[in-house]
Amino acid sequence: MKKLNIYICIVILLLSHATTFAQQSDKAMEILDKTAQNIKNAGGISVTFSGSQNGSILLEGEKFYLNNGNVESWFDGKTQWSYMKDNEEVNISNPTSEELQNINPYALLSFYKQGYNYIYEGTKNVKGKIYYKVILKPQRVVNIIEIVLYITKDYLPQDIKIKAKNQPEQIISIISYKLHQKYNDAIFKYGKSKYPNAEIIDLR
Known part of the structure; x- marks a missing residue:
């Protein structure tokens, strides 16, 4: 009887943990859904940021223009152009979602x-x-190990921390x-006239 009681306690603890995790995942999903919808509804967005890098980004749907100096x-939703100031070159690619x-x-x-699991941590x-x-x-x-998001009550990302392998x-x-x-x-496409002397490297 004692063994049976121990098994029952273990099952109850496991079910309680599973329920709590499911609730945290549901809450995380709700927050992420509202944030994604808010970004979508905002149309064009201009963001300035600091941290590991300083710069600005213009967003509209999946399109963006990023400048960190x-x-x-x-x-533009399909093709990416990256201009490296130090090398005076432009790399052209069709990036994956992870890239x-x-x-x-x-x-x-x-x-x-x-492809992500997510949890709400309060x-x-x-x-x-x-x-x-x-x-x-x-x-x-x-390559990405973990992403930590701090999101405002207005459902806008405030701080983003990205942990990646060997970085x-x-x-x-x-x-x-x-x-x-x-x-x-x-705005979301590279114009040759901006950097006419840059070397073009097509990686597609």
């Missing part, structure tokens, strides 16, 4: 339902402001947002 990247996430952290809001108080904390972990072995942790802290901006599609 040493590198400029354009992505996009390494360059544009907002890309994960398009791909988080594909809220964090930073200088009187409350943020949701959500952790994403890939379901298969990839220092990448930290992005948002300084400012401008929502509902109007952009011409040309």
